[in-house]
Amino acid sequence: MDYIENMQSMLSDGYTMNEVAENLYLNYHSVINIDEVYQLRKAIATKYDCNLNDVKLIGSSHTGYTYKDGKLLKRENPKDYDFAIINADVYIRFFHMIDIEKISGKGKRLYTNGILHGKLHPLHAGKRFLE
Numbered sequence: 001m002d003y004i005e006n007m008q009s010m011l012s013d014g015y016t017m018n019e020v021a022e023n024l025y026l027n028y029h030s031v032i033n034i035d036e037v038y039q040l041r042k043a044i045a046t047k048y049d050c051n052l053n054d055v056k057l058i059g060s061s062h063t064g065y066t067y068k069d070g071k072l073l074k075r076e077n078p079k080d081y082d083f084a085i086i087n088a089d090v091y092i093r094f095f096h097m098i099d100i101e102k103i104s105g106k107g108k109r110l111y112t113n114g115i116l117h118g119k120l121h122p123l124h125a126g127k128r129f130l131e
Helices: 003-012 017-026 034-047 088-095 105-116 122-129
Strands: 055-058 065-068 071-074 082-085
Touching: 003 017, 003 071, 034 055, 034 082, 088 122, 105 122
Parallel strands: none
Antiparallel strands: 055 082, 065 071
């Protein structure tokens, strides 16, 4: 499947960018080693005490493309993995670990913007996220 063509087709059919992103990112697909992704998702789910289906592969390893300099570019063999955990209990647990007073400048703006959109980046939880 060519995700760029699929995305362009969906946009021309009247889908919003959010609808396209949900379709491409939340419908599971991987352009890389599926077994390796499964093993990583399983380890993350175990570590953070959530369901395997709560751990989503996102980004170029998921879709095969990246958005850079205003253009969609194909990535034939992406080597990085980006995961998101979609789970309210995990979100709340790490939300309460964050000391906003320790976040400064641009980081505080990014944190606040993320929270307002229901997102929490693990960097804001510090080392406790990795323990």
